[in-house]
Amino acid sequence: MQPATLAQLGVIGLLAASLPLAMVWISADANKYRKLVWAVTFLTFDLIVFGAFTRLTDSGLGCPDWPGCYGLANPFLAHEQISAAQAAMPDGPVSVVKAWIEMIHRYLAMGIGVLIMALTAQAWLQWRRNRGAAFAPALPTALLLFVCVQGAFGAWTVTQKLQPVIVTIHLLLGMGLLALLTWMGGRENFLIKPYQAGGDVATLRxxxxxxxxxxxxxxxxxxxxxxxxxxxxTLACSDFPLCNGQLVPAMDFEHGFTLWRELGKTAAGHYLPFSALTAIHWVHRNFALVVAAGLGWTAWAAWRQPALRRTARLVAIVLVAQAASGIATVFFSFPLAIAVMHNAGAALLVLLVTMLNYKTKYQLETNRSLAQARAKVAPLQDPRPISPS
Known part of the structure; x- marks a missing residue:
């Protein structure tokens, strides 16, 4: 790729980051750093949802190279190449619309990368000045390294032609990035308004x-x-709660869960049998029952703690909505809006469960610190009367 194209992509990334940076700068919030953390978290959530839209519209190869589109910075410049590819294969992965979907996804990712670089730079600068806990640089630096790895898997997603294991890892890294940002946002909130002690240590544990x-x-x-x-x-099981009219349909777990293989192919290069797709869908559907039970139990236990009740309520609400959207995806034969909503629900659960973990951890630490402080003070408070000498 030409240096001029890379420079143009860099400018686009800066422009994508400029609007959220400007909004943070002009906001009334005095703590701009905290505001920026939550702005990046919000945009990362959006990126995950738009990434799902990119995948579900089969736009992952809308531009079959990386980081540009046919070696150019945007689909306008590559219009001739895109049109030629679309004419040669009208139902193929390349079209003008798909190219724009794919490139918008990349532009948003570049903007988030720039924002995380800004977060890291600000953290190190402020840490060198005053060693404030709010600017501890370890987590922002980890975020920067994490987003670089995520970018590498984004590139491999394209260059490896949507190999399933690469795309799945790319998704997991995106969710991991959202979790790290949520944890960092929780830390910034805690430093402004520390949690009050409440509940007993054993229950919180x-x-x-x-x-x-x-x-x-x-x-x-x-x-x-x-x-x-x-x-x-997604539609390998066409009904619910049964799968193709059976409780346990014919399934090929070996080919379905072979990780290193091309899209739609077995490891030997043959077409993937339908029974393998059925196995993939059936496992996801049934493991959802385990997840619903686990998260439901957690939400119920957290609900009983006043400091955790709001987050627990949100986890319960989103969990029910997520189950409904998953069932609706099958019942309505995979409508795009519901499928995207299902992916958004997964990202929202990651955010909420991460926040619940953060709040529980620091609520527990607050209670332990208070108990230790009381234990130190108790020996000094001798209730016995002082006898006269």
Whole structure:
């Protein structure tokens, strides 16, 4: 790719970042750093949802090279090449609309990369000045490294022609980036308004364990959902609650869950059998019951803690909506809007479960610190009367 094209893409990334940076700068919030953290979190959520839209509209190869489009900075400049590819294969992955969808996704990703660079630079600058806890640079630096890895998998998604395992890892990294940003936002909120002590340590410890287990279950389910989406197995089971009229249909787990293979092919290069797609869909659908039980139990336990009640309520609401959108996707034969909503629900659950983990962790630490402080003071408060000498 020509240096001029790379420079143009860099300018587009800066322009994509300029609007949120300007909005943070002119906002009434005195803590611009905290505001920027949550702005990047919001945009990362949007990027995940738009990435789902890109995948579900089969636009992942709308521009079959990376980072530009046919070696150029935007589909306008590559219009001739796109039109030629579309004329040669009218039903293929390349079209003007798909090229724009793919490139808008990349532009948004570049803008988020610039914003995370700004966050990291600001953290290190302020940390060198005053060592303030709000600017501890370890997490922003980890975010910067994380987004670089995510960008690499974004490139491999295209260059490896949508190989399912690469696309699924790309999705998981995006969810991981959202979780890290949410954790960082929780830290900034806590430093402004520390949590008040409440609840007993033993109960909070149990809720903490449940919240961690829920995070693991959720990420496994998202990986399975990504595997369904990247293998185009959404409609492999055409009814609900049965799968093609059977409780346990004919399934090919070996080919369905072979990770390293081309899209639509077995590891040997043959076409993937329908029974493999059925296995992929069936596992995702049934593991959803485990996730619903786990997250439901966690929400119920957290609901009983006043400081966690609001987050627990939101987890419960989104969990129900997520189950409904998953069922509706099958009942209505995969309408695009509902499928995108299902992906958005998964991202929202990641955000909420991460926040629940953060709040539980620091609520527990606050209670422990208070208990330790009381234990130190207790020996100094001797209730016995002083006898006269």
């Amino acid at each position: 149990r809720v903490r364990a449940l919240a961690l287990a829920s995070a693991v279950l959720l990420m496994v389910q998202i990986a399975l959902g990504g595997w369904v989406s990247t293998n185009y197995a």
